[in-house]
Amino acid sequence: MNRHNKVYRLLNLSAAGALDENEQMQVQDHVVQCDSCRDELSDWVLLADTLKKLPTPQAPSALILKMHRLLELRMACQRESxxxxxxxxxxxxxxxxxxxxxxxxxxxxxxxxxxxxxxxxxxxxxxxxxxxxxxxxxxxxxxxxxxxxxxxxx
Ligand SMILES: [Zn+2]
Structure with a gap:
């Protein structure tokens, strides 16, 4: 596998900040030289930023309360068992x-x-x-x- 293909597979993870320091350095070194990967990384970064800006759905408090009660009930059942x-x-x-x-x-x-x-x-x-x-x-x-x-x- 050549360097382009290897880096190309890491671009989405790089945009998400999910690479280790060594892999991130490889990506940065490559995108400076490769237009195709730089454009692809730019798209992934845009997508990652957009996703981060979306509101995080919050569970209704009644549902959280119900789940909490169910967990307590399950733990009580396990203790009783x-x-x-x-x-x-x-x-x-x-x-x-x-x-x-x-x-x-x-x-x-x-x-x-x-x-x-x-x-x-x-x-x-x-x-x-x-x-x-x-x-x-x-x-x-x-x-x-x-x-x-x-x-x-x-
Ligand atoms: Zn490339």
């Missing part, structure tokens, strides 16, 4: 520990409870498992309803 993950992790861990402990207590008390209720120990265990499932389903349903209500408000 992290918090929800922490709670969920804790609940999973807690449920595993509780399930292990429950099984231990069921093993310990199912026979006395079965004698007291006059049913088999399998009935007590089945009832325990059924109640646990029911409580879990109820908790999951309430949590889902709560989340649905929250998403409806967003």
């Amino acid at each position: 992290r918090w929800n993950w922490a709670i969920l992790s804790f609940l999973v861990l807690f449920s595993w520990i509780a399930a292990g402990m429950n099984w231990f207590f069921v093993q310990l008390f199912d026979i006395p409870l079965a004698r007291w209720l006059d049913v088999s120990s399998m009935t007590v265990r089945a009832a325990y498992i059924g109640l646990t499932w029911l409580a879990t389903a109820l908790a999951a349903g309430l949590l889902g309803k709560h989340l649905q209500h929250k998403e409806g408000n967003l």
